Amino acid sequence: MKLYVSQSSAAAGCVAVDDMILTTDQPTAAGSKMLDGYMSLFGAEVVEKIKAAGYEVGGKVNVGEFSIDMLGETSFYGECADESGKLAGAVAEVVKADGVKACLTLDVNGMPRRAAAIAKTVFLKPTYGTVSRYGTIPVACSGETVGVMANTTANLRDVLEAVIGHDDKDGTSLSDEKCALLKRDSDFKAVKKIAVIKAMTDKVDGAVAADIDAFKAVAEKNGIEVCEIDGSELLAAKAAWNVLMSAELCNNVSRYDGVKYGYRTPNYTNIDELYTNSRTEAFGMLLKSAILYGSQSLLYTEKNRGAYDKSLRVRRVVYDYMAKLFEEYDALLMPVCSKAAYTKADTDSNVTLSFEENVYTAPASITGLPAVVVNGVQLVGKAFSDSALLAVAEICEKEGK
């Protein structure tokens, strides 16, 4: 299993960053042949922040190509699977097995959440805009967020503290006052009522169902009311997110054209062949599918405003629906994926599996709302409720398993 793409130092207690986060002392390739060996002229704001907080930056952790896959299976640098073929996200394995304090990882399409669920680590995708995206490889800018993966909630909190905050270099970065809201409610008692999304939990396998039951038991034991609601409306987030993510991805990766940097085909006689062959030879199947899908969704005529436009409206509908739920509930409980384990065979036979399994991660991705993964389950809360969600994760940690 390939955990690191490059490793400058992996001292115990360091903070590792994934291959989507730019560093100036190690290459950043977004798991793609296109950017193999790419050295950035500048480092990500989150890297500067963890350094400023006194942490050593660990190795670059392996991710799938532009991090839109299930668990890193599309990486140019080798699979994230063990000898039995079981997939495991490297971003979770490094905190579980390699002694790093935490791993910063860009949550584009739910991969870090799936990795945390499978490895049973803790992961937070914070409220959109509270962690700078400056210096992260752009894919789906309207929803992707740098998250923190750790073995324990305490470690996660330490590193989160270091990376949240306003950044002038990111136009979507929220003010420091807004970011400070994350630090409120560190008592789990702020979460009084949790709704389990039945439309999602109905579809999961036995092991995942057991995780959900275990969570319910812990929550109820601690005085948190757990209800079941249908929540089918949330299933619409997947299709809309797939469109928005692919459209933005298609646009963002169009800069990799073989002209300025990155992979350039030796097989060309004119500019069209240079573009086509460079991209054909360097990009993998899942990425190509997403590019085609995204490109198609952005086409429109005077009469038909296209799938992208409709998906923007669905984003609004999903956000409004969730806002309504949060009037009654403090958090929504969702599975992270339908199975407790995936194999290489699953993704080999279905290259775009992550565009189906993201039905569970899309609601938080498309709305930018915070999501915590702990003990294999996912809690999604209202904006800035990150700290309260982590407090619930903490009691699970103490009493779960």
Add this chain to the structure above:
Amino acid sequence: MRYETVIGLEVHIELATESKIFCSCSAKFGGEQNDHVCPACCGMPGMLPIVNKHVVDLGMAAGMMLNCDINRVTTFDKKSYYYPDLPCSYQTTQWFAPVSVNGRVDIETSKGKKSIRIKQIHMEEDAGKLVHDDWTNTSLVDFNRTSVPLIEIVSQPDLSSAEEVIAYLERLRSLLRFAKVSECRMEQGSMRCDVNLSVRPEGSDVLGVRTEMKNMNSLSAIARAIEYETARHIDAIENGTEELVQETRRWDDTKGASFAMRNKETAGDYRYFPDPNVMPIVIDDEWFNTVKSNLPEFPEVKKARYIDELGLAEGDAEHLIQSRAFCDCFEGAYEVCGNAKEAANWLIFDCSKILNQKQQTVDQLNISGKALGELIKLVLDEKVSRANAKKILSAMFEEELDPAEYAKANGFIVSNDTGAMESVIAAVIAADPKSVNDYKNGKEKALMALFGKCMKELKGNCNPQVLREMLLKSIENA
């Protein structure tokens, strides 16, 4: 059959900002190739666009000068296409909510007055430049111009002749130079024009097949291209010489003909969508009013004021309003010296002459109105002679200086020391008895010679009237 030409223009204007639209690189013209670049404007991943507020100021100012409505919430969108001079393979522009919409520009031609409707003004980034080397058969890219801010002014198809197009472009240039939005220098490419043209039978309300000529950057070439393209369209319609298709054409000014480039993409092909990294820009009342209050008077309002209130001749007023720099300097000088006619003359004759010698344009005038006013005041108060004042003016073009102090330091202050004048006159008369006699015998010119010698001795620093009187008296007594 008689035909009419229907023309709409898309005018690209580079904004006069210090830095680029989304990064802090210099937006100045020139520089070594790829000198003004950073990871953001050469398309490296991870940099996020931060909007240069001054660009929005200028986009609003342009809209206000062209009678537009300002969109109080304006957004940036991405336009996708592949070209090696476009580092991200998308251009950030405004498609859904441009900064200014629904404007109007009034023009005047030999056929009278006309209003040209403005559809919209949007802000966007420029692309880079390809440099082809035929010798080595390579192409290189210069990213200095990438992300330099532009506005694109899109007119409705309200223009119908080359004369109107030129009147419209000159009007745009004058208004935008006045508002300091851009220098609008076609020869440097800071004003470029796409001409959309079609032809239809006179009086018809159906538009003909439209062709677009891109990146025109000289008024005379635009006029020739319009004549050519109109004739080509009519020929195609009347004689079936070719089938007209909607396409982009390149105008070759040396060959005097246009050539097809590629079929025009439709808007959908550009896959426009809102840039998620740039939050919608909200223009509140305070911002709106600040930009509005900084707008200059319209040139013709100024002209009327110069004539009616300050008593300038129409020709002089017209001359001044050709340049905002001249107007600013004129108004500053008038405020100090109180004599509009003098201030205008100094600018129109003396300053223009110096600019000419320096091969600079009127917009490059860099002397302050206050200093010019002080200089004029020295002349009007007879403290400095006109000839010496012109020397001081030349010096003012080289460095910022206080005219009075400079005059003092260089011995240009008129002396009313009649003793000194008397002794000079006496010496000149004594040295040239011939001229004295010539004058006495009726040769007027001889007096000028004597006067000139005295003036030279006194270095011009005397009141000429007084000198003349004293000289005459001395000759009589000689």
